[in-house]
Amino acid sequence: MAESRAHKxxxxxxARKEVHISRGRRLDAVRGHYAIEVERSGTKSGINRALSRLxxxxxxxxxxxxxxxxxxxxxxxxxxxxxxxxxxxxxxxRHRHT
Numbered sequence: 463m464a465e466s467r468a469h470k471x472x473x474x475x476x477a478r479k480e481v482h483i484s485r486g487r488r489l490d491a492v493r494g495h496y497a498i499e500v501e502r503s504g505t506k507s508g509i510n511r512a513l514s515r516l517x518x519x520x521x522x523x524x525x526x527x528x529x530x531x532x533x534x535x536x537x538x539x540x541x542x543x544x545x546x547x548x549x550x551x552x553x554x555x556r557h558r559h560t
Contacts, residue, residue, distance in 0.1 A: 472500035472527045472552050483518045497522040502552070504532045509539050516547060527552055 476491035491498040497519040501512035530551040550557040
């Protein structure tokens with residue numbers, strides 16, 4: 463399925479997009495020392511899958527971009543997984559670090 467315009471905008475101007483990771487998965491973007499994953503579904507399972515994709519990136523800072531209404535849910539799930547990740551809204555105007 464093609465990515466929506468909002469999903470593409472959430473990745474920003476990353477140097478590498480759709481980076482292959484283990485088990486046939488793909489990370490949304492890598493930009494310098496940052497790994498970026500965009501999850502717009504708002505479901506618990508979708509956010510958990512995005513967090514697991516970010517977890518593979520051991521030497522990078524991790525950014526999870528979600529709609530602003532899902533930021534609290536994403537922060538709670540990241541803390542449950544004990545992950546060091548920054549949760550940001552799609553417009554990149556608000557962010558919280560776990």
